[in-house]
Amino acid sequence: MTQVTTPAEAEGTAGDGVMVRAEQVHKSFGSVEVLKGIDLEVRSGEVCCLLGPSGSGKSTFLRCINHLEKINAGRIRVDGDLIGYRERGGKLHEMREKEIATQRRAIGMVFQRFNLFPHMTALQNVAEAPVLLGRERKAAARDRAAALLQRVGLGDKLGNYPGQLSGGQQQRVAIARALAMQPKLMLFDEPTSALDPELVGEVLDVMKDLARDGMTMIVVTHEIGFAREVGDSLVFMDDGVVVESGAPREVIANPRHDRTKAFLAKVL
Amino acid sequence: MSSETDTTERARPEPIQAVPVRHPGRWVAVAVIGVLVAMFVHLLVTNKAFNWAFMVDEMFRPPIMEGLRGTLALTVLAMVIGVSLGVVVAIMRLSENPILRGVSWAYTWFFRAVPRLVLAILFGNLGILWARIEFGLPFDRQIGALFGVDDFEARLFGFSALEILTGFVAGMLALGLSEAAYMAEIVRAGIQSVDEGQTEAAQALGLSRTQILRRIVLPQAMRVIIPPTGNETIAMLKDTSLVAFVPVSTELFFQLKAVGNRTFQVFPMYVAACLWYLLLTSVLLVGQYYLERHFSKGFGRSAQAKIRLRGITAEAGGSTSEAGR
Numbered sequence: 180m181t182q183v184t185t186p187a188e189a190e191g192t193a194g195d196g197v198m199v200r201a202e203q204v205h206k207s208f209g210s211v212e213v214l215k216g217i218d219l220e221v222r223s224g225e226v227c228c229l230l231g232p233s234g235s236g237k238s239t240f241l242r243c244i245n246h247l248e249k250i251n252a253g254r255i256r257v258d259g260d261l262i263g264y265r266e267r268g269g270k271l272h273e274m275r276e277k278e279i280a281t282q283r284r285a286i287g288m289v290f291q292r293f294n295l296f297p298h299m300t301a302l303q304n305v306a307e308a309p310v311l312l313g314r315e316r317k318a319a320a321r322d323r324a325a326a327l328l329q330r331v332g333l334g335d336k337l338g339n340y341p342g343q344l345s346g347g348q349q350q351r352v353a354i355a356r357a358l359a360m361q362p363k364l365m366l367f368d369e370p371t372s373a374l375d376p377e378l379v380g381e382v383l384d385v386m387k388d389l390a391r392d393g394m395t396m397i398v399v400t401h402e403i404g405f406a407r408e409v410g411d412s413l414v415f416m417d418d419g420v421v422v423e424s425g426a427p428r429e430v431i432a433n434p435r436h437d438r439t440k441a442f443l444a445k446v447l
Numbered sequence: 448m449s450s451e452t453d454t455t456e457r458a459r460p461e462p463i464q465a466v467p468v469r470h471p472g473r474w475v476a477v478a479v480i481g482v483l484v485a486m487f488v489h490l491l492v493t494n495k496a497f498n499w500a501f502m503v504d505e506m507f508r509p510p511i512m513e514g515l516r517g518t519l520a521l522t523v524l525a526m527v528i529g530v531s532l533g534v535v536v537a538i539m540r541l542s543e544n545p546i547l548r549g550v551s552w553a554y555t556w557f558f559r560a561v562p563r564l565v566l567a568i569l570f571g572n573l574g575i576l577w578a579r580i581e582f583g584l585p586f587d588r589q590i591g592a593l594f595g596v597d598d599f600e601a602r603l604f605g606f607s608a609l610e611i612l613t614g615f616v617a618g619m620l621a622l623g624l625s626e627a628a629y630m631a632e633i634v635r636a637g638i639q640s641v642d643e644g645q646t647e648a649a650q651a652l653g654l655s656r657t658q659i660l661r662r663i664v665l666p667q668a669m670r671v672i673i674p675p676t677g678n679e680t681i682a683m684l685k686d687t688s689l690v691a692f693v694p695v696s697t698e699l700f701f702q703l704k705a706v707g708n709r710t711f712q713v714f715p716m717y718v719a720a721c722l723w724y725l726l727l728t729s730v731l732l733v734g735q736y737y738l739e740r741h742f743s744k745g746f747g748r749s750a751q752a753k754i755r756l757r758g759i760t761a762e763a764g765g766s767t768s769e770a771g772r
């Protein structure tokens with residue numbers, strides 16, 4: 180997490196190994212500024228854990244990365260591409276909805292409340308988007324969806340509706356659903372916060388597996404153990420700014436800022 | 448710990464065999480209703496005004512059957528117009544475009560304000576406005592005049608209004624357009640009942656707005672939309688009798704009444720109308736039941752019950768098989 184960038188790097192060419200680069204991201208809801216200049220860099224294959232008290236803007240920042248929220252100032256680049264805008268002649272042009280949708284396909288997202296499609300089985304949940312977007316034939320998409328569900332340990336639950344699955348199982352289906360789009364980046368917004376304690380482990384295991392396979396991930400979490408074990412970098416946010424960042428073990432063992440200390444004291 | 452061992456060692460208590468609570472009120476109600484039903488049946492059987500033989504004889508005659516076909520066709524067509532246009536109006540209402548929102552609001556406002564009976568009569572008389580209905584460049588004469596061309600006409604094709612706006616079509620449009628206003632409100636409520644997170648999850652997958660609406664939101668909204676739509680269909684079945692004022696004669700009630708008027712046996716034919724509408728409505732209710740069942744996939748009680756069952760087996764150690772991935 181070095182913040183020293185040369186102008187050439189700041190252009191965000193895809194070849195420099197940086198998957199996500201956020202520069203001075205500002206976001207307001209009405210008159211309330213929720214993000215007050217976030218700088219963040221996540222390299223390809225890295226797991227970046229985002230910590231911070233409730234209301235500090237973690238979810239909002241994550242949602243800005245796939246343009247579920249429009250930012251008011253700054254730039255977000257994913258794999259070198261500016262998100263939501265095109266820069267032409269020194270001016271920013273809003274992208275069409277179609278182009279934004281195309282950008283989102285490369286970015287998987289997992290929500291705190293799973294948000295599975297309740298009227299579809301686990302298999303349909305996973306296969307739906309690839310089929311709808313014409314990426315694969317139905318049979319091929321189903322085979323791959325089944326393989327993905329197998330991978331997250333749900334090979335025997337293909338035909339179950341979300342209402343027939345436990346929270347941990349639902350979240351694993353949600354991860355498989357995001358993976359079905361073969362994203363180059365995965366965003367997790369407190370993926371285990373809505374789970375009963377005994378179900379947290381099964382979801383974290385899937386995420387660890389994913390990290391081991393080299394997936395680039397940004398994970399908002401309160402699971403300090405996960406951050407320490409899996410995270411390549413840890414970013415502590417409070418009140419819309421990055422307070423502190425660095426190697427997870429370092430930050431957790433020797434937090435420099437009082438706000439980080441106070442927060443860690445509460446969650447540890 | 449010790450209490451646990453206690454329960455296993457102590458003898459199982461004998462099952463409870465208590466005297467159930469008596470409900471004398473229920474028996475009184477049953478008696479009262481029984482007497483009322485008996486009185487009603489007695490009336491049906493003994494009162495000559497019903498003239499059952501005549502009614503049964505008349506209620507399946509060809510003109511009546513044709514009226515029945517007309518009523519069914521009107522119901523189906525008006526509901527098809529109502530539902531499809533209603534979905535469009537609802538989507539417009541929820542759009543980000545203020546003009547579409549305004550148009551949708553105005554549509555709903557107008558068609559909900561004007562009674563169906565008035566609409567039916569109005570549509571029956573639309574021929575007064577235009578002798579012909581033509582399609583082409585709008586305001587072509589005015590544009591022609593602007594460039595100094597007299598009688599400039601740019602029209603592709605047209606029909607005589609009387610040919611197109613037959614009573615049947617006028618009645619169908621009056622009922623269908625009016626229905627669309629009500630359906631729009633129902634569809635809107637349905638769409639809004641779907642959790643925001645569904646749209647977000649679909650957006651995050653990179654689906655387009657139309658794909659999200661068609662595959663994710665509307666199927667879930669159906670659960671909320673279907674029951675009131677069933678009511679609307681039943682109401683429509685009965686409202687088709689209003690097209691008599693267009694006037695349309697191929698309609699069930701009109702035909703039954705005509706027989707009554709002709710034979711001076713008015714009352715039996717009204718009873719026949721009741722029976723026909725009861726029968727048709729019952730058929731619709733069966734259809735509604737199956738539709739509701741189809742669209743509650745993944746929701747209903749059975750799904751909940753299955754989770755509970757699963758929860759119990761999981762607690763009993765069933766979850767270990769999954770952990771060993």
Ligand SMILES: Nc1ncnc2c1ncn2[C@@H]1O[C@H](COP(=O)(O)OP(=O)(O)O)[C@@H](O)[C@H]1O
Binds near residue numbers: 233234239
């Ligand atoms: N859509 C919204 N409209 C208005 N305020 C919002 C909206 N979303 C989030 N906020 C506000 O932004 C702040 C940050 O929220 P959030 O990003 O969810 O924090 P976190 O995920 O860190 O708990 C909160 O004060 C929240 O109330």
Ligand SMILES: [Mg+2]
Binds near residue numbers: 237238239368369
């Ligand atoms: Mg949050």
